[in-house]
Amino acid sequence: xxxxxxxxxxxxxLLPTHAWSPVGAGRPPDCDAPxxxxxxxSSFSSSSELSSSHGPGFSRLNRRDGAGGWTPLVxxxxxxxxxxxxxxxxxxxxxxxxxxGSSDWVTxxxxxxxxxxxxxxxxxxxxxxxxxxxxxxxxxxxxxxxDKKPLKPVRDVISLKFKAIQSNGILLHREGQHGxxxxxxxxxxxxxxxxxxxxxxxxxxxxxxxxxLGSLLDDQHWHSVLIELxxxxxxxxxxxxxHHFQAKGESSYLDLNFEISFGGxxxxxxxxxxxxxxxxxxxxxxxxxxVDVTELAKKHKPQILMMGNVSFSCxxxxxxxxxxxxxxxYLALPGNSGEDxxxxxxxxxxxxRAGHLLFGxxxxxxxxxxxxxxxxxxxxxxxxxxxxxRNVTAGAGLNDGQWHSVSLSAKWSHMNVxxxxxxxxxxxxxxxxxxxxxxxxxxxYEQSCEAHKHRGDPSGLYYIDADGSGPLGPFLVYCNMxxxxxxxxxxGGPDAVTVRGAPSGHPRSAVSFAYAASAGQLxxxxxxxxxxxxxxxxxxxTARRPDSRDGTPLSWWVGRTNETHTYWGGxxxxxxxxxxxxxxxxxxxxxxxxxxxxxxxx
Ligand SMILES: *[C@@H]1O[C@H](CO)[C@@H](O)[C@H](O)[C@H]1NC(C)=O
Ligand SMILES: *[C@@H]1O[C@H](CO)[C@@H](O)[C@H](O)[C@H]1NC(C)=O
Ligand SMILES: *[C@@H]1O[C@H](CO)[C@@H](O)[C@H](O)[C@H]1NC(C)=O
Ligand SMILES: *[C@@H]1O[C@H](CO)[C@@H](O)[C@H](O)[C@H]1NC(C)=O
Ligand SMILES: *[C@@H]1O[C@H](CO)[C@@H](O)[C@H](O)[C@H]1NC(C)=O
Numbered sequence: 211x212x213x214x215x216x217x218x219x220x221x222x223x224l225l226p227t228h229a230w231s232p233v234g235a236g237r238p239p240d241c242d243a244p245x246x247x248x249x250x251x252s253s254f255s256s257s258s259e260l261s262s263s264h265g266p267g268f269s270r271l272n273r274r275d276g277a278g279g280w281t282p283l284v285x286x287x288x289x290x291x292x293x294x295x296x297x298x299x300x301x302x303x304x305x306x307x308x309x310x311g312s313s314d315w316v317t318x319x320x321x322x323x324x325x326x327x328x329x330x331x332x333x334x335x336x337x338x339x340x341x342x343x344x345x346x347x348x349x350x351x352x353x354x355x356x357d358k359k360p361l362k363p364v365r366d367v368i369s370l371k372f373k374a375i376q377s378n379g380i381l382l383h384r385e386g387q388h389g390x391x392x393x394x395x396x397x398x399x400x401x402x403x404x405x406x407x408x409x410x411x412x413x414x415x416x417x418x419x420x421x422x423l424g425s426l427l428d429d430q431h432w433h434s435v436l437i438e439l440x441x442x443x444x445x446x447x448x449x450x451x452x453h454h455f456q457a458k459g460e461s462s463y464l465d466l467n468f469e470i471s472f473g474g475x476x477x478x479x480x481x482x483x484x485x486x487x488x489x490x491x492x493x494x495x496x497x498x499x500x501v502d503v504t505e506l507a508k509k510h511k512p513q514i515l516m517m518g519n520v521s522f523s524c525x526x527x528x529x530x531x532x533x534x535x536x537x538x539x540y541l542a543l544p545g546n547s548g549e550d551x552x553x554x555x556x557x558x559x560x561x562x563r564a565g566h567l568l569f570g571x572x573x574x575x576x577x578x579x580x581x582x583x584x585x586x587x588x589x590x591x592x593x594x595x596x597x598x599x600r601n602v603t604a605g606a607g608l609n610d611g612q613w614h615s616v617s618l619s620a621k622w623s624h625m626n627v628x629x630x631x632x633x634x635x636x637x638x639x640x641x642x643x644x645x646x647x648x649x650x651x652x653x654x655y656e657q658s659c660e661a662h663k664h665r666g667d668p669s670g671l672y673y674i675d676a677d678g679s680g681p682l683g684p685f686l687v688y689c690n691m692x693x694x695x696x697x698x699x700x701x702g703g704p705d706a707v708t709v710r711g712a713p714s715g716h717p718r719s720a721v722s723f724a725y726a727a728s729a730g731q732l733x734x735x736x737x738x739x740x741x742x743x744x745x746x747x748x749x750x751x752t753a754r755r756p757d758s759r760d761g762t763p764l765s766w767w768v769g770r771t772n773e774t775h776t777y778w779g780g781x782x783x784x785x786x787x788x789x790x791x792x793x794x795x796x797x798x799x800x801x802x803x804x805x806x807x808x809x810x811x812x
Contacts, residue, residue: 245301246270246293253294258283266291271307278310294327326526331431342504343524344472348376348490350518351474354503357513366439370472370496372396372489375527377428377612379489381435383475386466393475394437396489399428399611401435403446421455423448425611426559430527432494470498476517492524532651540652545570552579552620554649559613567616569650581618581627583608588616588629605629658738659689659697667691676734685727687735697735701725709765711753729770747779750805 246253251267259265260281268276269291282289295301308315321333344352372381377399385391393404405419423446427433438445444455474488496503507514508522532541546553558567560583567588568581577594586609591601604627608614617628627634656662662672669691675684688698701723709721725732736742746767756763756776763776780789791802798807 244271245295245299247272249293249295253296254280255292255294256280256282257289257291271305274310278312279308281309281314292327298325325524328526328530342502342508343492343494343522344496344504344507345492345521345524346379346473346489347519347521348379348488349474349484350516350520351380351476351484351488352472352503352507352520353476353515353517354470354472354498354506355513355515356468356470356498364440366437366499368437368439368470368498369435371432371434371494372427372491373430373432373494373524374399374428374489374491375430376490378487379491380471380474380484380486381489381493382470382472384466384470388465390465392437392439392466394435395486396427399426400424401427401433401448403437403444405439405442405444407442419444419455421446421453423451423453425561428491429531429533434495472496472503473520474517488518494524534652540650543649543651545649550621552618552625554619555615555617556651557613557615559611560609561611563609566652568618570648579618579620579625581616586610588614588627590618590625590627590634592625602627602634604632604634658735659687659691659695660738662689663691663695674735676731676738682728682731682734685731687726694740697739699725699727699732699735706749732770745779750803751810754806754808756806 247270249270251265254266254269256266256269260283261277263277264279264281265276266280268278269280280291304321306316306319322330323333324330368382370381374396377396379396381394381396381401383391383393389406391404391406395402395404400422401424403419403421403423405421407419419442421444424433427448433449434447436445436447442456444453446453446455472489472493474484475486477483477485494504503514504522507516507520534540552570552572554568554570556568562583563586564582564584566580566582569578571578577592579593580591582589582591586607587603588605588608589601589603591599593599602625605614608629614630617626619626624635656672656674657676658674659672662674667689669689671686672689673684673686674689674697676682685699688700690696690698702725703721703723707721727735748765750765754764765778766774766776767778768774775783777783777785778788781787781792785792786802788796788803788805790796790804796802796807797804797809801807
């Protein structure tokens with residue numbers, strides 16, 4: 211168990227004080243004993259420290275040693291404090307306190323825990339306590355013989371938590387004489403519950419029931435399952451999502467054997483073998499009608515038959531996946547800076563049709579590249595100075611929730627992207643490639659200039675993604691960091707255009723503006739903004755605005771919903787006046803606009 215501090219000020223995080231107890235160690239729980247205070251300094255580590263006397267080892271409660279607490283080098287939300295409790299512990303409370311003799315303290319933090327310090331999970335209130343663990347290596351199973359035939363109707367309750375290493379395998383199975391069975395199986399990361407209450411010898415009995423819940427459950431995190439079964443009524447719960455089901459039909463009870471297997475379906479017969487792919491991963495809190503099955507197995511009770519190599523600790527995986535919980539989360543990893551090649555391989559999986567996977571810059575201003583998903587296909591966009599972006603596409607249907615491997619490499623004059631077995635090649639325009647300092651995985655664009663300002667970024671050109679992980683792509687803007695963060699969206703045209711007259715009745719479209727962002731991107735950016743301004747001025751000289759005969763407007767501009775406007779920069783929609791008209795200082799007081807006066811001297 212350890213903790214990450216998400217500090218806001220210069221902070222000190224001290225934990226925990228009260229109440230911890232080892233689970234299942236035979237000792238009565240002592241829920242008042244402080245836990246962290248007794249640990250040696252070496253059990254504490256942190257992201258950084260202000261000085262050696264502000265190190266993580268000083269983060270114990272009610273102590274004055276060192277500078278009186280832990281203070282990280284910088285105050286931001288990426289600072290963490292980690293505490294190694296040595297073994298699995300149940301922590302029931304956490305307390306923090308300000309540094310001794312200082313007025314700084316942590317105001318909020320996330321609490322994360324891990325079995326081995328590699329794969330971390332955020333603590334949430336509903337996490338249940340740990341119990342004994344049983345590990346199946348994909349070639350093993352536990353067979354539990356129920357005591358004796360109970361009186362009907364019988365309500366079966368099976369609960370367990372599982373952590374899968376592979377995405378397919380049998381979690382539990384029970385069968386009867388006539389083809390009746392219940393089976394819980396992990397199939398491509400989803401949990402499938404099969405109920406066959408049919409009797410093969412009776413043609414009119416109940417049809418098999420298949421319920422599927424969850425997805426991406428093979429993420430090496432614990433997931434809970436609860437199955438309640440009363441005859442053919444089923445409540446199937448996976449991670450708090452419950453499915454109620456009642457099988458329709460005449461007969462309404464399952465004639466099942468008094469054996470239930472976990473981890474695989476052993477064949478009947480003396481030598482064990484499995485009829486279906488067995489489960490590879492760990493189970494804990496495994497209860498059948500209130501009986502702790504793991505406990506029985508561990509004590510080698512006669513009700514339990516162990517097949518294959520069943521062990522009672524959960525191994526740590528060699529590689530751990532990183533989950534991007536929001537479109538704003540990302541991972542920055544050091545690149546092989548200065549080398550003349552780019553080489554990145556990774557695996558990903560997602561249900562999203564679109565999203566960013568990787569962003570990297572080539573050094574010495576030679577460009578940048580983005581690897582992203584669009585419509586379930588992998589795209590590589592290469593940006594090089596003076597060139598329009600060039601793209602290649604590889605793979606299809608990649609948003610199917612399964613793992614896909616990606617390899618990106620660039621050397622000399624080509625950039626290669628391979629997804630699974632599909633390769634795409636993009637020629638590079640500049641031959642020399644220098645890979646950049648950092649690769650960014652996951653979301654790589656802030657949503658607004660405001661977000662850049664919060665990060666402390668200066669004024670400059672930035673890509674922003676106004677709808678986050680939505681379907682709209684990022685676009686380039688200038689963020690002007692004044693008191694507020696102004697997002698300046700540029701258009702592609704010149705700043706001033708000379709407009710020639712056109713015969714009346716044949717209006718000419720003089721200028722159209724192509725913004726660096728699409729209409730949808732602009733709308734998304736505008737809807738995030740507190741205020742939006744666009745300035746369009748007409749230097750009319752002697753060109754009258756309305757026709758002097760009937761007052762019909764001779765110049766106008768067209769807005770984004772195709773509505774026509776006849777006012778210009780400096781004026782207001784219904785004023786019918788130029789700035790000088792509003793200010794009362796026009797050259798000829800008969801007119802509200804200098805151009806309407808037909809005079810040359812202004
Ligand atoms: C299923 O859940 C409902 C509501 O929680 C409960 O009333 C019912 O008894 C449950 N069924 C079984 C078979 O446990
Ligand atoms: C059984 O599993 C344990 C732990 O995974 C392993 O150390 C041991 O080598 C395995 N034994 C056999 C016979 O496979
Ligand atoms: C390549 O993709 C970018 C967006 O990433 C797009 O703006 C550009 O027009 C595309 N270029 C070509 C040649 O399709
Ligand atoms: C940024 O804003 C300031 C203050 O409004 C303005 O003077 C300046 O011209 C702006 N810069 C750009 C590049 O838009
Ligand atoms: C505006 O008019 C153009 C062409 O006249 C048309 O293509 C476009 O869809 C219109 N837009 C709206 C929002 O009505």
